Amino acid sequence: MRLMDCHTHTQFSMDSEADIDLCVKRAAELGLAAYAISDHCECNGWYEKEHYPEETWELLDYYNYRADFESSVSAVTALKEKWAGKLNLICGVELGQILHDTDAAKTANADSRVDFIIGSVHQVMGEKDFYFIEYDKMTMDEIYGLLERYFKEVYALSKTELFDVVGHITYCLRYMKQRHGINADISRYDDIIAETFRNLAQNGKGIEINTSGLRQGFGDCFPNLKYAKLFRDMGGEIISFGSDSHIVEDIGANIADGMRIARAAGFTRGAYFKKRKPYFIDIE
Template sequence: MLIDYHLHNHFSSDSESKTKKIAEKAVKLGINEICLTNHVETFPIGGGKESFSYEEASARFAKVKKDLEETQKEFTNLQIKFGIELEYVEEWMDEMNNFVNDTDFDFLIGSVHEVDGVNISNALLCDPLYSKTKEQYAYSKYFESMMKMVEWGNFSVVGHFDVFKKGGVRYYGPFEPEKYKNQIIPILELMRDKGIGIELNTSCIHRECKELFPHPTILKWCKEIGIEHYTLGSDGHKVGDIGQNFEQALQTLKNIGINTISTYSKRKPTKFQISEF
């Protein structure tokens, strides 16, 4: 049993063939289950502020779901799950609560991508913040937003827990989790109390910061604190990204003594022994 639970297909509502290509590639790699987790918000073509509305998201994700169901019919040896990557923006969260509760997702990733309106999850866009501020300011603000998102809590796992290091490594050097332990531990404790899991996001192992999200030290804290659920995701935006660096991520988990990965159906998690993968 092998899964990829963080995949983007930004054209999924309009293009069945692309979903089919993702599914074909997954089967080729021996992946048994994938979850499409497109962004809740929309990005204007040519730049500008992203936006979220209940109506737009409901209409778009209804199309995504139909596309996934159509693709599923062609694949008997691959489970295709209906997911989403949520974005924490304080003023959106009431409406997002309604949207999430009214849509029958299997799995939801909660992510923070912005600090002070700057996209810090993209190494090419983070400069306006990182060139002007100290690491302590940028990373602490990120964790403050993450804490608020976990307090909100209407999702399955936290995505790319320390994604800020992707571009941050160029400005501040390697990320040292110990410096933020007093912010990270309460977040993990609240995640445990709410049954929220954490994803192992492999998108940067071979580029930019060359590390897993989260840092192995944070995974150790997850185990000590008693986080129950771990998922595996490539954060693939291209078909070639699917399943990237999974062996290394699973090895890191095992080294820490975490032996299970979880899958989700209608938001209910099921654990699998990593040895079964």
């Protein structure tokens, strides 16, 4: 099976210390058919902290993502030249909260060095990242209210042109289950998820199967087979795969499992991007 890993992080992400040179070397050793470095860039923290109203400072613990964006894109661009002919290296970015600052997102989209953009929602308007939310202090009604806001925001994102694939749909479930054993039933949002997928398919956009949940205690991919199949049923054709690695050793982790899920959902090929154009590899 020819593997690709299109969602990975390096030293230029605020939550990773993975040496970028070692990451590229590891991807080459694995013989990946496509390898994208997609460091974090949260649009709602594009500027330095002082740019934002003080009352919003508690929503983010890190700012000035535009500096990280430039550092990552510059480094990957140089490495693409160095590894030309030896590794299919892709200059990507994970744009978080696109709808919170579309001007920042448009700036990233306009950068001709960028091959690939993952559109992710790590936090909804007025809330902290799902990572930081204290779910054990919430009622189930409050949790379901938060999830509804998440899926509405992803739906709104699906109507824009500011990304190539939506990252880790169902990310909103990760920490409530891993840390607190809360198993929220998101089937109540299936209609809006289906409409989101229909928008993506009609706009030539895709989703990723993010395999991080298989190694981090969640027990499944983001999304799982049910929602990968729903995307296919709604006309989806573009599906990518990402380990969401933050350390060198996790590059390529469980990608074969993610590809098996895609195959079971009816996909026969996976996509990677160059110059914002999809290229396809058969899923065996």
